Amino acid sequence: MALLARRVRPDDWKPIGVDALEANAMKVVSSTDNRSVIAGPGAGKTELLAQRAAYLLQTGMAPPPRRILAISFKRDAATNLAARVRQRCHRSHAGRLDSMTFDAFAKGLVDRFGQALPERWRPRPDYELMFPNDTAFRGFLFQDVGTPPKAIGSYADLQAISIKTFERSLLVGSPLPVLGWPDPTVGQWAADRFWQSSLHEGKKTFLSFPMIGRLAELLLRVNPMARDAMRLTYSHLFMDEFQDTTQIQYDLVRTIFLGTDAVITAVGDNKQQIMRWAMAMDDPFSAFDADFSGKRTPLYNNYRSSPELVRIQHVLAQALDARAVEPVSKTATTIAGESCAIWDFSSPEIEAHRLARFVAAEMKAHALGPRDFVLLVRQKAVDYAAVLEPAFRASGIPLRNEAGTVGAVMLQELLAEEVSELLVKVLRLAMTKRAGLSFGLQY
Structure with missing residues (x-):
């Protein structure tokens, strides 16, 4: 269905591309106040922000020419959100969403305004x-x-x-x-x-991303014109993966938006704080609620996990937070028998062969392929792969270590870049039939 660039009355707006949203999600989508949204695994956090962007842009609640700023911790999350908004909005609407990582946002500020910093803190332009x-x-x-x-x-x-x-x-x-x-x-x-x-x-000047974040905050603190330009540009701010926010990033947001009319939506899971080793704040949600009068809003639905897995996840969630409310699974059970089990092995080699036999049997029983399975390890995947790979090869199953080489990680990063997406589409257009669909061309 074609998406039109027309204004929709707020009361007439409906979610796009999904059957429905849970009640609390709809409250967040149409909210006019600051919200801190606590949502567990599979709750549709990115989808929530995409629907909120569609609502704000299509109803005019984010009035042109003002824009929406969406900042995430990881690049793939920022890219995914922008792609979803493009699927749900006319391009003239979706073009008013700026989705980027915290690091990219801070670096953009320093690149544009860094020479206005006090001399003591001023980097060379070619840092x-x-x-x-x-x-x-x-x-x-x-x-x-x-x-x-x-x-x-x-x-x-x-x-x-x-x-x-x-x-x-x-x-x-x-x-x-x-x-x-x-x-x-x-x-x-x-x-x-x-x-x-x-x-x-x-x-030359050399800067790390945390240092760039601190310089960005300083330049907006000492340069009211640059700070006011940000405030005039953005009527709404989304913060995805908010549980991973560092003090550096939070201070930058506070310097720009505290005391303004910008409406902020912070979304994350306070039980998935795995980035504290990388300077993530201990409790960014409480800080946000106190500083920005954020209204805490939980999401309860789980669109990813079966009822059995939701029950297991809730046991773990209660160990972290006794007040955790059990989510509601919106996914039907797809397997018979155990959905989760704990296996104990006497050696890594025995473990590897047992896993290989299990995967081979499941592939045969359910007509699955190697890409339907994933093995997660605590750390140093290359060490585990050295033990697992011979056992899986003996069972006729190829095993790929996604984190095994720097090249693999760099390739994943490169594929998320817009220029990489463009090159892939150009190659597809040149090498395959009816590839114009990659550019939105109709035949």
Whole structure:
């Protein structure tokens, strides 16, 4: 069905591309206040945001020329949301949604307005990205930075700083002071030395994404014109995967939108906080509700898991939060017998052969293929693959390690880029019959 670029009365608007939304989801879609949406696995978090974007754009609740900003933690989530909105809206409407990652948003601000930063914090325009690890920070603290001035502290004080504390708490842990730290501790002195050496003391400026996030927040704090430009541009803000938000990212959002008329929708699962090792906040939902008067709204439906799996998931959810409400499965049971089991093996080799035999039997019984199965491991997938691959090969099943090489990870990242999508479509147009459909061409 063709999607028309026409205005729809809010009372006449209906969900697009789905049969219906649960009651709380519809409340969020049409809300005019700030919402923090708690939604578990399979609740349709991305679909909720896509429907909300369609509602706001098609009813005029997000009036042109103002836009909707959607920021996510991962690139594939941002790409997926933009694609869903394009499927549900006319292109003139969908074109007013900017969907990107937090890192891309912050980098765009620094690239456009970075030269308006105070000289102390101003990067060179041709700065390069860096990805420092614990080894790099350890080398800086214990070798490169030298001995602090006696009035500040001693070398022993410097050595007492843990590597994790240095980056998380000192380097990017709080908003940057415009004039630098007036009476620095040893840790603040070391953090300032890292900043100044990265910004000014080499032939080029080198910045990590967390550092770029802090510079973006600073430039909007000291440059009201740039900050007001953001406020005038965006009438609504979506934050997907909000449970993974870092303090850096949250401070940037707060500097831009706190006290404005922008309506914010933060969506995530507070029981899936797996990114705390990457500086995610302990409880971003409570901070958001307090700062932005967010109205907490849970989603209850699960469109992905069978009733048996939902029951098991709820047991785990209650272990994390005794107040967790059991979701309602909207998926029919598709298998007979156990939906979940715990197996114990005496060695990795026995485990590998048992898994291979199980997968082979399930493939034969249900006419499935290798791509219908996935093996998840806790860490170091390459080590597990070395044991699993011979056993699966013996059963005639190919095994692919998705995280086995840097090249595989880079390929996944590249395929999410718009230019990669364009090249794939051009190749398909050139090499296959009736490929014009890839460009929306009709025959």
